[in-house]
Every structure is written in C-alpha cells, then in structure tokens.
Amino acid sequence: MTLATMPAPGERLPIGDERAAVSAVFSPLYQQIKSLLVAALERGEWKPGEPIPSEQDLAARFQVSQGTVRKAIDDLAAENLLVRRQGKGTFVATHHEPRAQHRFLRIAPDDGEERATTSRFLECKRIKAPAETVAQLDLRAGDAVVYVRRLLFFGERPVVLDDLWLPGAAFKGLTAERLAEYRGPLYGLFETEFGTRMIRAEERLRAVAAVPGAAALLNVAPGTPLLQIERVSYTYGDRPVEVRRALGATDGFHYRNTLA
Amino acid sequence: MTLATMPAPGERLPIGDERAAVSAVFSPLYQQIKSLLVAALERGEWKPGEPIPSEQDLAARFQVSQGTVRKAIDDLAAENLLVRRQGKGTFVATHHEPRAQHRFLRIAPDDGEERATTSRFLECKRIKAPAETVAQLDLRAGDAVVYVRRLLFFGERPVVLDDLWLPGAAFKGLTAERLAEYRGPLYGLFETEFGTRMIRAEERLRAVAAVPGAAALLNVAPGTPLLQIERVSYTYGDRPVEVRRALGATDGFHYRNTLA
DNA sequence: CAGTGGTCTAGACCACGTG
DNA sequence: ACGTGGTCTAGACCACTGC
Numbered sequence: 198m199t200l201a202t203m204p205a206p207g208e209r210l211p212i213g214d215e216r217a218a219v220s221a222v223f224s225p226l227y228q229q230i231k232s233l234l235v236a237a238l239e240r241g242e243w244k245p246g247e248p249i250p251s252e253q254d255l256a257a258r259f260q261v262s263q264g265t266v267r268k269a270i271d272d273l274a275a276e277n278l279l280v281r282r283q284g285k286g287t288f289v290a291t292h293h294e295p296r297a298q299h300r301f302l303r304i305a306p307d308d309g310e311e312r313a314t315t316s317r318f319l320e321c322k323r324i325k326a327p328a329e330t331v332a333q334l335d336l337r338a339g340d341a342v343v344y345v346r347r348l349l350f351f352g353e354r355p356v357v358l359d360d361l362w363l364p365g366a367a368f369k370g371l372t373a374e375r376l377a378e379y380r381g382p383l384y385g386l387f388e389t390e391f392g393t394r395m396i397r398a399e400e401r402l403r404a405v406a407a408v409p410g411a412a413a414l415l416n417v418a419p420g421t422p423l424l425q426i427e428r429v430s431y432t433y434g435d436r437p438v439e440v441r442r443a444l445g446a447t448d449g450f451h452y453r454n455t456l457a
Numbered sequence: 458m459t460l461a462t463m464p465a466p467g468e469r470l471p472i473g474d475e476r477a478a479v480s481a482v483f484s485p486l487y488q489q490i491k492s493l494l495v496a497a498l499e500r501g502e503w504k505p506g507e508p509i510p511s512e513q514d515l516a517a518r519f520q521v522s523q524g525t526v527r528k529a530i531d532d533l534a535a536e537n538l539l540v541r542r543q544g545k546g547t548f549v550a551t552h553h554e555p556r557a558q559h560r561f562l563r564i565a566p567d568d569g570e571e572r573a574t575t576s577r578f579l580e581c582k583r584i585k586a587p588a589e590t591v592a593q594l595d596l597r598a599g600d601a602v603v604y605v606r607r608l609l610f611f612g613e614r615p616v617v618l619d620d621l622w623l624p625g626a627a628f629k630g631l632t633a634e635r636l637a638e639y640r641g642p643l644y645g646l647f648e649t650e651f652g653t654r655m656i657r658a659e660e661r662l663r664a665v666a667a668v669p670g671a672a673a674l675l676n677v678a679p680g681t682p683l684l685q686i687e688r689v690s691y692t693y694g695d696r697p698v699e700v701r702r703a704l705g706a707t708d709g710f711h712y713r714n715t716l717a
Numbered sequence: 718c719a720g721t722g723g724t725c726t727a728g729a730c731c732a733c734g735t736g
Numbered sequence: 737a738c739g740t741g742g743t744c745t746a747g748a749c750c751a752c753t754g755c
Contacts, residue, residue, distance in 0.1 A: 225743060251721060262745045267722085275535070277717065283722050284752035301716055307661075398716040401567075403707035404664035404682035422664035422682035428716075447663035454714060456561055456658040456688075457537065485724060511740065522726045527741085543741050544733035 230259055230269040238278060238289060239433040245291035245388050249279065252287075278396060292384040292395070301384065301398065303452050304349075304357055304424075304445050312351040316383075319414075320346040321373040323365055330362045333429055333440045341365030345376065347383075348414055355415050356450050362440040367393050393438050398430040402452065407444070415446045424452055490519055490529040498538060498549060499693040505551035505648050509539065512547075538656060552644040552655070561644065561658065563712050564617055564684075564705050572611040576643070579674075580606040581633040583625055590622045593689055593700045601625030605636065607643075608674055615675050616710050622700040627653050653698050658690040662712065667704070675706045684712055 234249075243249045252270065256263040270287055273279045277300070280288045290297065306312055326334070326342040334342070342362045349357040361383075363371065368391055379386050388394045405425045412419040423444045430439040445452065494509075503509045512530065516523040530547055533539045537560070540548045551557065566572055586594070586602040594602070602622045609617040621643075623631065628651055639646050648654045665685045672679040683704045690699040705712065 227743075253721090264746080265744060268743085270722095281722065282753090284720085284754080286721060286753095303716070396717075400714045400716065402662060402684065402712040402714065404684040404705075405707075406682050420680075422666050424662065424664040424684075427711075445664075447665075451687075452662040454660045454662065456563070456660065457656075487724075513740090524727080525725060528724085530741095541741065542734090544735080544739080546740060 226261055227265045227268040227272070230255075230261060230266060231272055233259065234269060234273060235278070235433060241392065243289050245289045245394060246293065248286040248288050276396075292382050292388050297384070298382050301395075302382075303454065304450055305453050306351060306450055308449075315350045316376075317348045317350065317355075318345065318373060318376045319348060320344065321371065321376055326362070326365075330440050334362070334364055334437050336364060343368045343371050345371075347376075351450070354449075356446050358411050358414050358444045360442045363387075364438060367391055367438065387439075394432055395430045395438060396432055397435075398428050401427045403427075405444070411444050415444065417446055417448075421446070423447070426452070486521055487525045487528040487532070490515075490521060490526060491532055493519065494529060494533060495538070495693055501652065503549050505549045505654060506553065508546040508548050536656075550656075552642050552648050557644070558642050561655075562642075563714065564710055565713050566611060566710055568709075575610045576636075577608045577610065577615075578605065578633060578636045579608060580604065581631065581636055586622070586625075590700050594622070594624055594697050596624060603628045603631050605631075607636075611710070614709075616706050618671050618674050618704045620702045623647075624698060627651055627698065647699075654692055655690045655698060656692055657695075658688050661687045663687075665704070671704050675704070677706055677708075681706070683707070686712070 234255075237243065237249075249255070250258070252263050252266045255266045255270075259266065270279060270281070274281050274287070277290055277297075280290050282288060292298070292301075302314070322344055323341050324344050326336050326340050328338075330336070330342055331338055331340065336342070342365050345359075345361040345363070347359050347361075348355050349359060368387075371391070375390070376386075384395045403425045404422050407415065407417055407419055407421045407423045409419045411423065412421060415423070417423075424447050426441075426443040426445065428439070428441040428443070429437050430441065432438045494515075497503065497509075509515070510518070512523045512526045515526045515530075519526065530539060530541070534541050534547070537550055537557075540550050542548060552561075562574070582604055583601050584604050586596050586600050588598075590596070590602055591598055591600065596602070602625050605619075605621040605623070607619050607621075608615050609619060628647075631651070635650070636646075644655045663685045664682050667675065667677055667679055667681045667683050669679045671683065672681060675683070677683075684707050686701075686703040686705065688699070688701040688703070689697050690701070692698045
C-alpha cells in the first residue's frame with residue numbers, strides 16, 4: 198500500500214489528518230487537494246522536472262477519488278505548474294524547457310527565424326533596495342537586493358537590455374562569476390540554484406526614447422524609440438520575487454502577444 | 458422529449474445522424490461535440506448573450522452522456538466562447554460585457570483609475586485592399602476593404618490612434634454615420650450589426666517615433682516615442698476578420714500584460 | 718506486459734438563481 | 737419547488753510509454 202510509504206515530509210500527522218487539517222475550511226474538495234499539491238510543490242517535495250505520484254497514489258494519499266485528484270491536477274496543468282505526459286506521468290514544470298522560455302521571452306525577430314540567444318552580463322552587485330523596489334518586492338526598508346544588468350543577443354545583435362532586482366535574502370550566492378558560467382535561461386538558474394520558481398508575471402509596456410547609455414549598448418542612436426517592459430514576477434502564493442526592467446530595440450524585432 | 462423539438466436549423470438529418478455525420482473522423486467524442494457546438498455558434502443558432510440549451514438537453518440531442526457535453530463546454534468556456542453562470546445556464550459570450558472589453562483593450566492609465574473611453578471617428582471609406590492587407594485577411598487581389606480611422610480618448614485625453622481594415626464583403630453597410638451613432642465597443646458593433654464575432658487576436662508591439670500627423674492627433678511632439686500595436690483578429694475557425702494598427706501614447710498610460 | 722494519463726458513462730448530491 | 741451548473745464518486749475501457 199502506498200499510503201504508508203508516502204507521508205508528506207514535514208507532516209507529522211497520519212495521512213488521514215493531512216486532509217482533515219484543511220477540510221475545516223469550506224471549499225470544494227478538489228480545490229483543497231490543489232492547495233495541498235501546491236504546498237507540496239512549494240516545499241520541494243517534488244523538484245522541477247520530476248514526476249509527481251500517479252493519480253491513483255495521490256487519491257489514496259488524500260482519501261478521495263481519482264476523479265477529484267484529476268480535476269485538481271487539470272487546474273494546475275492549466276496554470277502551468279504541472280505538465281501532463283500521456284503514458285508517462287505528471288511532471289513538475291521547469292524553466293529548463295524550450296516551452297517555458299517561449300512563454301516568458303516575448304521578443305522575437307520579425308522574420309520568425311529561430312535565432313540562438315546569448316546573455317552578456319554587465320553587472321552584478323548587492324545594493325540597498327531602492328524605495329520603489331522595496332514596495333514591489335514586499336521588502337523592509339534597508340533590505341538588500343541583488344542588482345543584475347545583462348544584454349541579450351539574438352545571434353550577433355544586442356536586442357534587449359535587462360535590469361533586474363532580486364531579493365537579497367533568497368539570492369545570497371548570486372555573483373557575476375556564477376552568471377558568467379551559466380548557460381540557459383535565467384529563470385532556470387533561479388529555479389535550480391536558488392529554489393525560487395517563477396510562475397507568473399505582470400508587465401507594463403511603454404515606448405521610451407533611448408538614453409545615451411542604453412543606446413550605446415543596443416547599438417542604436419540616442420533618442421531612438423525603445424520598447425520598455427516593466428515586469429514583476431511571482432512565485433507560489435503570489436509572492437513577488439523579481440523586478441525587471443527591459444529596454445528592447447524593435448527594428449527587426451517585436452514583442453508578440455496573443456489575446457484570447 | 459427534447460430530442461424531436463431541437464433539430465439543428467439547416468440540418469435535414471435526424472438527430473442521430475448529426476453525430477454520425479462526424480463520427481467517421483477519429484477523435485475523442487467531446488471534441489466532436491465541441492466542433493458541433495462551434496458550428497452551431499458560427500451559424501448563429503444561439504446569438505451572443507443568449508443561453509445555449511442545458512447540458513441535459515445537449516446530451517440528449519447529441520446522444521452522449523452529460524459528462525461528455527460538460528467537458529466540451531468546459532473547453533469552450535476556457536476559450537471564452539461560452540460563459541457559464543451557475544444556476545442560470547451557459548451563455549454565448551459577447552463583446553457587450555465589460556469583461557470582454559478588458560480582454561481586448563490593453564492600454565490603461567498608470568494610476569489604475571477607471572476612466573470613460575470615447576471614440577472619435579476620423580474616417581471611414583471603402584478602398585481597394587492594400588497588398589499587405591490582402592495577404593493578412595486572406596482576400597483576393599482587388600477585393601475591397603473598409604478602412605476606418607478613429608481616435609480613442611480616456612476622459613479628455615486622446616491616447617490611441619487606430620487604423621482598421623475590414624473585409625469589404627462582410628462589412629458592407631459600415632459607414633461613418635453608423636459609427637458616429639454607435640456607443641460601445643467596436644467589436645460589439647461588429648458582432649451585433651455584422652454577425653462577425655471576434656474571438657482571438659495576435660499582436661506585434663514596437664516602439665516607433667510619432668510622425669507629424671499622428672503626433673498632432675495624439676497631442677504630442679513629432680518624434681515622440683509611441684507604442685505601435687499591429688493586430689490581426691480572428692473569428693471562428695481562425696479566419697482573419699480585421700487588421701488593426703494602433704499608435705498609443707504611453708506617458709501616463711501603458712499596455713498591460715500578464716504572462717502565465 | 719504493466720502502468721500511466723485520457724475518455725466516457727451513470728448516478729448522487731450540492732449550490733445557486735428564479736419563481 | 738424546480739432547473740441550472742458544480743462537485744464527487746466508481747468503474748470501464750482506450751491510448752500511449754517503456755520494459
């Protein structure tokens with residue numbers, strides 16, 4: 198029986214009580230199961246890329262029918278926290294997949310050609326969080342943040358200049374060396390090395406004139422219109438974990454979006 | 458029995474054959490039901506804002522279980538073609554709801570205050586479709602399109618200059634007078650008066666410098682960076698029904714987007 | 718072949734809106 | 737009280753994956 202073999206780590210209560218502990222809250226069963234699954238994801242019971250237990254096992258663990266577990270997982274798959282693979286199982290979503298990158302990197306070349314993107318990191322330092330960032334990241338005045346500046350290339354062409362502010366506590370070991378060595382998407386690094394999984398972001402886009410510094414890096418004339426993207430990223434429980442400001446050159450490139 | 462009372466208009470076959478007609482195609486039952494529902498929506502069997510038959514009635518009509526109909530409707534609700542309302546029924550989505558407007562008007566004031574938006578129509582004429590538009594709207598060379606130019610105000614402030622190209626055939630009676638009289642979202646007009654329901658759009662965003670004409674209308678200096686939004690809208694079956702190019706002033710306003 | 722998610726069914730009961 | 741969608745269950749069978 199899988200029941201006895203799968204106690205939730207950190208849960209001292211027998212299985213039956215894992216459910217009893219939340220069933221006092223009035224809400225549909227499958228939503229309670231959803232919360233339990235998110236909590237398990239959050240505490241790292243299953244790591245990004247790994248499979249979660251089968252629907253049958255989870256049904257046994259939570260003492261509900263398989264159909265109820267299925268509905269909970271359906272929701273989480275729709276929210277991109279989990280990925281179903283027929284015949285194989287259900288997996289924790291990860292940023293180390295082309296699929297996730299496509300969702301969060303919205304700048305693309307006009308001709309639609311796939312181009313290799315590479316990062317050049319220009320700066321990485323710990324600073325006292327600016328007042329605005331304190332508010333956006335739910336920090337306390339005086340808290341530290343890690344500030345990163347990077348230039349994103351499509352092929353040989355510099356296209357996006359990113360400035361990032363990350364909570365100092367969660368990103369303690371993030372250094373310029375670490376960034377320079379790393380290959381792959383930044384969110385993949387955050388997820389693997391810092392246990393911080395970004396799942397959602399809110400953006401505000403504007404057109405702005407290039408200031409001299411940015412213009413030089415992006416290889417455009419000062420004053421050139423650039424696409425400015427202000428992003429706040431969130432992890433489980435809608436906790437903000439990153440503030441990012443991007444400046445993108447949009448001659449030959451564009452920001453793609455689907456309204457549905 | 459509702460079976461006999463609900464023949465699909467335009468379907469001469471008895472009910473059983475409505476399903477048999479498609480069941481030759483191999484695909485899950487609920488997807489076939491989905492297609493049948495979309496086809497019914499497309500031919501206007503139920504109009505925007507109206508309720509569709511209950512799940513029980515549809516199950517009887519298509520000779521499947523209620524659970525299968527439910528799954529088909531779940532999908533269509535997720536795609537925003539239908540709207541479920543507990544206790545009341547399931548309704549055909551319409552652009553005459555604040556909800557739909559929020560989905561397709563992504564420019565918003567920075568302070569988050571709700572502001573009344575009004576349109577001023579500057580132009581409306583039939584022209585021969587430009588070559589690019591021919592391709593985007595799947596027309597034939599020489600086909601006519603209706604060209605519309607309008608200025609969108611937030612309160613007293615002109616914020617977005619829109620240029621629209623619509624297929625001439627479907628929008629035959631669209632005139633400047635018609636537009637001037639109308640109150641409400643453009644897509645609402647298209648849906649109600651021209652039987653063309655927009656359900657999805659693809660956009661490409663860029664930063665561009667304001668040309669003198671646009672600058673004057675938007676009350677900014679020539680050369681000011683503007684947000685340019687190129688949109689192609691689609692109706693049922695992914696048929697393109699509108700090309701739109703917007704130029705937005707982004708001082709005090711922004712384009713909001715959620716990545717999830 | 719066994720195990721996984723995917724589909725389909727049938728039936729019970731609940732929550733909500735309306736008369 | 738009735739009809740709607742919403743939840744939950746139980747069980748059967750299918751489709752895909754990997755051993």
